[in-house]
Amino acid sequence: GAPGAELAAELRAKGAGLAAVRRGGHVTYHGPGQLLALVVLDLRARRLGLRGFVGGLEEVGVRLCRRLGLPAATSRPPPLTGVWVGDGKVAAIGVHCGHYITSHGLALNCCTDLAWFEHIVPCGLEGKGVTSLSRELRRHVPVADVLQPFLHCFQMCIRDTPN
Template sequence: MRCELFDLHRQIVPLVDSWGWQKSIVERRKPLVGIDTDTDEDHSDTLITLQHPPVYTLGNGNSEKYLNFNIEDSPIEIHRIDRGGEVTYHGPGQLVLYPILNLRYQKKDLNWYQRSLETVIIRALQSAFSIKASTIEGLTGVWVGDQKVAAIGIMCARWIVYHGLALNVTTDLTPFEHIVPCGIKGRGVGSIKQILQKASNGREHNDSELMDIAYESLIKEFAEFFQLSLERSPDLYL
């Protein structure tokens, strides 16, 4: 299946812009979705890759008890959005992937899709950085030891899924201290850069190189897992 790739992984894109792009793509694709794959005219998926400026996002039905501050006096921008999950942080140095996939061509199972995104991240970390990551039963996301390095939050309309995953590459982890990330208490948050520095006795790593390596590995594993043919588009036409 064809998948249009919008590569903005080196760019800092406001959350409201990317959210608007996703909603526009989903609305455009909805009328193409048939009852089954024989009548389905929605034959092209989309993948948007980018970074965000500092922002907290709260998912559907999110409880403000996971904020360690008054929501009216947030230290940084905060948005309620239409994904599942609790509060999380996005910021520069975090690689965000927004796949907009028609699961009728994959498997109509949202739990399977979330587990699949976790598998893609785990494979990418192993392949690119020799980092052994894993999942934790009952929790969503990808972990290295007791530290969460990637968060996942999705939404679905007519089996078209959107939102996606956020991988901490060189992210400043300080803003996570002001929230209970994803509502999970007693566990930490980590980044690829932090893990590599610890493993190499503090050796410095080039931030932009780490981001490029993480990006290339992640989209490669993504395309292979979901059997998609990535076609790079010059820019968003929305």
């Protein structure tokens, strides 16, 4: 979902660039301090449905957050797709699939400037918050520190899915 003209103008005035993309979900923010995992995968080769793939991305995020010290990280049933810590979404998931090939994926807030989310309704979820690893762990967590643990969790989850 694209922002209305008024909101789009307001965001541009604040220095945001806007891009319309084909993926599930509504308006979101991507910027510095986020780990973006844009996954290209042939679901037929993995014998995996789209919902299973989205669930797999959620599992990667949950395992990663727990590994980094957030045992309360969890996923929730649709429409609350993503990874949550309490009432704050720490990772958003948006996927496009065409001819069984996925694109887009997961955006994990590491040390993201969360103020950007105050100007939108993130993922179209009224009344829900957004958080980051840095906020939850009460220390600066740069993306570079999350890359290796993310890759490990991703490999573990891919290995655990049926082939």
